[in-house]
Amino acid sequence: SQQGEEDPQALSIQEGENATMNCSYKTSINNLQWYRQNSGRGLVHLILIRSNEREKHSGRLRVTLDTSKKSSSLLITASRAADTASYFCAVPQGGSEKLVFGKGTKLTVNP
Amino acid sequence: DAGVTQSPTHLIKTRGQQVTLRCSPKSGHDTVSWYQQALGQGPQFIFQYYEEEERQRGNFPDRFSGHQFPNYSSELNVNALLLGDSALYLCASSPGHAVSYEQYFGPGTRLTVT
Numbered sequence: 001s002q003q004g005e006e007d008p009q010a011l012s013i014q015e016g017e018n019a020t021m022n023c024s025y026k027t028s029i030n031n032l033q034w035y036r037q038n039s040g041r042g043l044v045h046l047i048l049i050r051s052n053e054r055e056k057h058s059g060r061l062r063v064t065l066d067t068s069k070k071s072s073s074l075l076i077t078a079s080r081a082a083d084t085a086s087y088f089c090a091v092p093q094g095g096s097e098k099l100v101f102g103k104g105t106k107l108t109v110n111p
Numbered sequence: 112d113a114g115v116t117q118s119p120t121h122l123i124k125t126r127g128q129q130v131t132l133r134c135s136p137k138s139g140h141d142t143v144s145w146y147q148q149a150l151g152q153g154p155q156f157i158f159q160y161y162e163e164e165e166r167q168r169g170n171f172p173d174r175f176s177g178h179q180f181p182n183y184s185s186e187l188n189v190n191a192l193l194l195g196d197s198a199l200y201l202c203a204s205s206p207g208h209a210v211s212y213e214q215y216f217g218p219g220t221r222l223t224v225t
Contacts, residue, residue: 033214042219048213051209093156097209101155103155
């Protein structure tokens with residue numbers, strides 16, 4: 001089944017550094033979404049990027065989408081300790097309204 | 112404006128029992144989706160309710176059932192609980208059933224089956 005797969009599984013950086021997470025998927029999509037989850041709590045929506053968009057920004061977040069490579073990346077610039085969380089990409093399962101999540105990237109930002 | 116709320120926060124049940132989890136969507140949202148998240152995994156789609164009907168279903172057995180009420184709130188029922196049902200159950204609401212809408216998640220219900 002189609003699934004977003006994040007890479008790396010875990011990332012540890014220092015405050016102020018940039019963090020980049022990648023997501024790959026298997027079939028054509030009309031949009032891709034990124035979510036953040038703090039310590040086993042509910043997920044928070046970060047950005048939705050549509051298939052006809054190549055790049056999108058929201059504050060310190062930058063998301064790119066390459067439909068030819070079936071991949072997306074999430075860049076967090078000037079990271080803060082509060083960015084410590086798990087980050088998930090989610091894609092629609094082909095031909096349905098189901099959102100399929102990957103296993104996530106666990107980001108640790110050290111002060 | 113209250114976001115998505117879920118109850119209870121935590122729950123401990125014994126194998127074979129039945130459980131009901133509840134969700135109230137964000138104001139203005141008419142679609143509710145349920146997810147199961149095992150430790151260290153991403154959320155897995157269980158099903159989606161829109162207009163009081165189950166519209167989409169993931170790869171979960173019939174032991175998992177749900178309901179949506181006229182006020183758009185929803186319940187998730189799990190019968191004949193197994194140890195493997197232990198997980199965080201997340202409810203998400205959206206202003207429509209199209210997958211292009213962002214999902215607003217509640218804090219989840221942590222279910223432990225012993």
